[in-house]
Amino acid sequence: MQTVELTEPGVFEHRERDRPDPGPGEVLVRMAHVGICGSDVHYYEHGRIGDYVVEDPLILGHESAGEVAAVGDGVTGFEPGDEVTLEPGVPCGECARCRAGEYNLCPDVEFMATPPDHGAFAEYVAWDADFAYELPENVSTRAGALCEPLSVAIHATRRADVELGDSVLVSGAGPIGMLVGEAVRAAGAGSVLVADVVEAKLDRAAAYGATETVNAAEESLTDAVDEFTDGGGVDVVVEASGAAASISSTVDAVRRGGTVVCIGLSAEDEIPVETNEIVDKELDFKGSFRFRNTYDDAVSLLERGAVDVERIIDFEMPMSDLTAAFERAKEPDVVKGMVTIGE
Numbered sequence: 001m002q003t004v005e006l007t008e009p010g011v012f013e014h015r016e017r018d019r020p021d022p023g024p025g026e027v028l029v030r031m032a033h034v035g036i037c038g039s040d041v042h043y044y045e046h047g048r049i050g051d052y053v054v055e056d057p058l059i060l061g062h063e064s065a066g067e068v069a070a071v072g073d074g075v076t077g078f079e080p081g082d083e084v085t086l087e088p089g090v091p092c093g094e095c096a097r098c099r100a101g102e103y104n105l106c107p108d109v110e111f112m113a114t115p116p117d118h119g120a121f122a123e124y125v126a127w128d129a130d131f132a133y134e135l136p137e138n139v140s141t142r143a144g145a146l147c148e149p150l151s152v153a154i155h156a157t158r159r160a161d162v163e164l165g166d167s168v169l170v171s172g173a174g175p176i177g178m179l180v181g182e183a184v185r186a187a188g189a190g191s192v193l194v195a196d197v198v199e200a201k202l203d204r205a206a207a208y209g210a211t212e213t214v215n216a217a218e219e220s221l222t223d224a225v226d227e228f229t230d231g232g233g234v235d236v237v238v239e240a241s242g243a244a245a246s247i248s249s250t251v252d253a254v255r256r257g258g259t260v261v262c263i264g265l266s267a268e269d270e271i272p273v274e275t276n277e278i279v280d281k282e283l284d285f286k287g288s289f290r291f292r293n294t295y296d297d298a299v300s301l302l303e304r305g306a307v308d309v310e311r312i313i314d315f316e317m318p319m320s321d322l323t324a325a326f327e328r329a330k331e332p333d334v335v336k337g338m339v340t341i342g343e
């Protein structure tokens with residue numbers, strides 16, 4: 001089968017590997033669509049993310065969907081021809097965090113496209129059937145692949161305990177921020193203010209249903225939040241940019257007794273946050289890491305049309321042009337690139 005492997009920063013090699021056989025409990029999936037995530041682009045450009053270093057050729061891609069080609073021993077509920085999306089992290093199932101149900105925090109998780117674990121830019125992937133989810137007829141593999149970033153957004157929305165009518169500031173209008181906007185609205189948020197520093201992203205967010213937008217490079221975020229909430233602060237801030245200035249400003253933007261959820265990962269080692277304000281305003285200040293128990297709900301939201309993921313896609317290109325697709329995905333106004341695998 002054809003794969004595309006990152007061999008050094010900026011270099012993809014097209015290779016031929018043996019098609020895997022599905023092991024016991026696994027499904028073999030013929031890949032159809034794989035989205036390009038910011039972390040894929042980061043590995044492509046730098047060959048590493050923090051301590052995760054690409055030392056051997058690595059297949060990237062973890063936002064995937066395709067068609068079941070074969071099932072391994074003991075697999076029930078799937079048959080060849082079923083369309084599925086794959087949850088990219090398979091936890092150990094035995095550690096304290098897995099036993100507590102917080103399997104997204106498993107330290108021994110096998111996560112696609114995170115060295116040394118391969119991802120999905122390949123014709124076939126054999127994957128644990130417990131982490132495969134059937135797509136209903138009205139959900140395409142193109143949308144199904146985006147259950148992954150939608151899952152990041154659903155998990156953050158749950159961490160934020162969004163309530164009916166809440167005002168929410170989403171800072172960062174990349175794919176994660178865009179889908180957080182969708183997820184908090186599906187959870188009942190009453191109004192969503194979206195901040196970014198790129199005007200084209202804000203235009204996209206406005207077209208996507210943001211109540212208001214603010215360019216944090218040109219206007220004071222505090223003033224915009226004051227205007228948005230008549231001075232009270234938003235009920236919830238979801239930080240989805242990873243920018244130091246944005247992270248620092250979260251505690252000012254939120255109301256007393258409100259909630260801040262940080263998704264964004266920063267390149268900085270240290271970012272100033274007014275901890276006295278967290279105490280004085282009695283804030284819930286939380287992190288949100290990947291996702292757990294989100295895929296069934298992500299598929300259901302898509303099936304019911306309660307969220308729209310396809311609108312974040314800017315372009316679709318074939319795996320045979322993966323280098324060109326990654327170069328395009330690097331452009332600042334691009335939100336999401338989608339790759340087609342096979343014919």
Ligand SMILES: NC(=O)c1ccc[n+]([C@@H]2O[C@H](COP(=O)([O-])OP(=O)(O)OC[C@H]3O[C@@H](n4cnc5c(N)ncnc54)[C@H](O)[C@@H]3O)[C@@H](O)[C@H]2O)c1
Pocket residue numbers: 037038152171172173174175176177195196197198201216240241242243244245246262263264265266288289290291
């Ligand atoms: N916690 C998790 O599980 C998880 C999962 C996926 C991504 N992430 C992280 O979440 C963040 C968002 O992911 P993404 O793929 O959407 O990234 P992205 O880089 O595509 O989007 C970030 C957006 O933030 C904007 N931005 C930059 N500075 C800003 C500022 N000062 N104020 C407001 N917006 C600003 C950028 O213009 C961009 O549109 C990244 O840091 C990523 O590493 C975390």
Ligand SMILES: C[C@@H](O)[C@H](N)C(=O)O
Pocket residue numbers: 037039114148149152290
């Ligand atoms: C969750 C996933 O989208 C993210 N890029 C990660 O590797 O953690």
